Amino acid sequence: MRHCRCSWHTIGLFVGAAMGGIVSLLYAPATGKETRRLMMSTMQQAKDEAHELTAHATSFAGEKAHVFKSAVLPKQAEKEEKLRHSILGIGLLAGLLIGGVVALLYAPKSGRETRRLLMDKAEETRHEAEQIVDKAKDFAVEEVQKVKVQAVAAAAKQKDFAVEEVHKVKAVAAAVKHEIEAQHS
Numbered sequence: 001m002r003h004c005r006c007s008w009h010t011i012g013l014f015v016g017a018a019m020g021g022i023v024s025l026l027y028a029p030a031t032g033k034e035t036r037r038l039m040m041s042t043m044q045q046a047k048d049e050a051h052e053l054t055a056h057a058t059s060f061a062g063e064k065a066h067v068f069k070s071a072v073l074p075k076q077a078e079k080e081e082k083l084r085h086s087i088l089g090i091g092l093l094a095g096l097l098i099g100g101v102v103a104l105l106y107a108p109k110s111g112r113e114t115r116r117l118l119m120d121k122a123e124e125t126r127h128e129a130e131q132i133v134d135k136a137k138d139f140a141v142e143e144v145q146k147v148k149v150q151a152v153a154a155a156a157k158q159k160d161f162a163v164e165e166v167h168k169v170k171a172v173a174a175a176v177k178h179e180i181e182a183q184h185s
Contacts, residue, residue, distance in 0.1 A: 016095020017102075024103035026118075027111040035104050 028035070109117070 010091065012089065012091025012093075013095040013098075016092040016097075017099030018095070019092075020096035020099030020101075021103040022099075023096075024100040025107055025111065025114050028104050028107040028109075028114070030110050031108065032104065032106040035107070039105075 030038075107114070
C-alpha cells in the first residue's frame with residue numbers, strides 16, 4: 001500500500017512540476033537571471049525578519065503550549081488521515097511550486113517574450129503547413145492531369161486498334177462472302 005501512495009505522490013510531483021514550469025515560463029515577469037539577482041538582494045532582509053519572528057514565536061509558543069496540546073492532539077489524527085487521502089494533490093502542489101520556482105529562476109526570457117515567441121512559432125508552423133498542403137494539392141492535380149492524358153491516349157490507341165480489327169474482320173467477311181457466292185454460281 002505504501003508503494004502506491006509513493007508512486008501517486010511522484011506522479012503528482014512530476015505533473016505539477018511540468019505544469020508549474022510551463023506556467024512560470026509563460027508568465028515570468030523577467031528573465032531568470034534578473035529574478036535571481038532580485039532574490040539575492042532581498043534575501044538578507046528576509047533572513048533578519050525570519051530570525052526576529054522565530055524569537056517571538058518561540059516565546060509565544062512556550063507560554064501557550066499547554067493550551068494547544070489538549071485541543072490539537074485529537075485533531076491531529078484526523079488531519080493525518082485526510083493527508084493520507086490527498087497524497088496526489090500534495091505531490092501536485094509541491095511539483096507546481098518547485099517547477100514554478102525553478103522556471104522563474106531559470107527563465108531565458110520574460111513571460112511576455114516567451115508567449116510572443118510561441119505565438120510567432122505557431123504562426124510560422126501554420127504557414128509552413130499551409131504551404132505543404134498547397135504543394136500536395138498542386139502535385140495531386142498534376143498527377144491527375146498526367147493520368148488523364150495517359151488514359152485518353154490509351155483509349156485512343158485502343159479505339160484505333162479496334163477500328164483496324166473491325167476493318168480486318170469486314171475484309172475477311174467480304175472475302176468469305178465472295179468465295180461462297182463464287183462456289184454457288
